[in-house]
Amino acid sequence: MLSLIKLAAVFFKVGLFTFGGGGAMMPLLQEEFVRKRRFLTDEELLDMYSIGQCTPGIIAINVATFIGYRQRGTAGAIVSTVGMVLPSLLVIMLIATVFERYMHERYVAYAFAGVRVGATVLIADVILNLWRKNIGNLQEVLVFAGALVLAVGFKVGAAWIVLAAALTALISGELKKSKK
Amino acid sequence: MIYALLFYEFCKIGLLAVGGGLVTVPFLFDLSENYGWFTTRELVDMIAISESTPGPIGVNMATFVGFNTAGVGGALAAVIGLVLPSVVTIIGVAKLMNRYQCNMRVQTMLKGVRPAVVALMIAAGMSIAELALTDMLCGLVFAFLLAAVRMWRHSPIFYLAVAAVIGVALKL
Numbered sequence: 001m002l003s004l005i006k007l008a009a010v011f012f013k014v015g016l017f018t019f020g021g022g023g024a025m026m027p028l029l030q031e032e033f034v035r036k037r038r039f040l041t042d043e044e045l046l047d048m049y050s051i052g053q054c055t056p057g058i059i060a061i062n063v064a065t066f067i068g069y070r071q072r073g074t075a076g077a078i079v080s081t082v083g084m085v086l087p088s089l090l091v092i093m094l095i096a097t098v099f100e101r102y103m104h105e106r107y108v109a110y111a112f113a114g115v116r117v118g119a120t121v122l123i124a125d126v127i128l129n130l131w132r133k134n135i136g137n138l139q140e141v142l143v144f145a146g147a148l149v150l151a152v153g154f155k156v157g158a159a160w161i162v163l164a165a166a167l168t169a170l171i172s173g174e175l176k177k178s179k180k
Numbered sequence: 181m182i183y184a185l186l187f188y189e190f191c192k193i194g195l196l197a198v199g200g201g202l203v204t205v206p207f208l209f210d211l212s213e214n215y216g217w218f219t220t221r222e223l224v225d226m227i228a229i230s231e232s233t234p235g236p237i238g239v240n241m242a243t244f245v246g247f248n249t250a251g252v253g254g255a256l257a258a259v260i261g262l263v264l265p266s267v268v269t270i271i272g273v274a275k276l277m278n279r280y281q282c283n284m285r286v287q288t289m290l291k292g293v294r295p296a297v298v299a300l301m302i303a304a305g306m307s308i309a310e311l312a313l314t315d316m317l318c319g320l321v322f323a324f325l326l327a328a329v330r331m332w333r334h335s336p337i338f339y340l341a342v343a344a345v346i347g348v349a350l351k352l
């Protein structure tokens with residue numbers, strides 16, 4: 001078992017070297033907890049990811065909390081999460097402070113115009129992946145179409161749309177069960 | 181009370197943004213519309229910076245929005261709000277389950293939410309495209325980069341760096 005301070009330090013390191021989403025964190029966690037320290041098996045880590053995927057919140061934080069809890073209970077969960085978010089807080093606040101000053105330099109502005117196109121590309125890529133994985137049968141197409149009409153046509157907030165989709169899924173799931 | 185408001189709004193995002201990093205984007209759009217804390221253009225810059233700096237994207241964006249809105253206290257309020265639902269749920273799950281499995285009902289709901297998330301991402305993507313793709317040249321660069329991303333998997337930073345170089349080279 002790791003001490004609380006060591007636990008925070010390990011997750012600080014993981015946070016510092018994770019670029020992107022929770023998936024990018026996986027190899028780092030394997031290195032720290034499976035190979036180096038043998039606190040977890042690969043299967044256990046995968047289980048944590050699947051739980052992290054089906055509980056509210058960002059996967060990266062869910063998995064960090066999970067591992068921390070297994071190591072040191074509630075205190076461990078909190079300490080791991082704090083360690084994980086600390087690099088984000090420090091780096092982003094630093095960047096946000098200097099960002100405004102350089103934003104108006106001509107070449108920085110050109111670079112950022114390019115980067116904005118790049119960000120649009122990344123979002124399009126995420127959409128294509130999500131589409132392939134999550135939209136197949138008729139019910140999914142209908143939920144998708146309904147959500148799109150509400151979001152684009154009626155400017156309904158994202159929170160309401162997510163809640164409505166969850167409710168729809170719950171009701172149709174129960175109906176299917178009772179038919180069987 | 182700006183801190184309480186940031187905390188509350190990001191708590192909501194932490195609870196409802198199912199999945200990884202970029203799915204928080206539609207919620208951030210709502211924030212910019214409802215409160216005017218930042219413009220769409222600033223949001224797109226924040227997304228790009230969050231993708232290419234250390235730390236999970238969701239946490240980076242929460243920090244950015246919180247800090248720009250209300251300084252260090254704002255960043256803390258937003259990040260604590262974002263992670264609180266995770267921490268509480270996971271501790272609960274870890275306590276209650278000996279065998280780690282997802283509850284069937286919860287699983288059905290989360291699976292059912294995904295098609296709606298795709299729609300939300302498209303809505304957000306359209307606003308971002310409107311802002312980023314200002315002329316034909318930008319449109320061409322977009323098409324070229326998207327084809328490249330789909331064919332050769334590299335890290336997001338790699339493509340953002342390429343996009344920055346193209347931006348300077350073509351004076352976008």
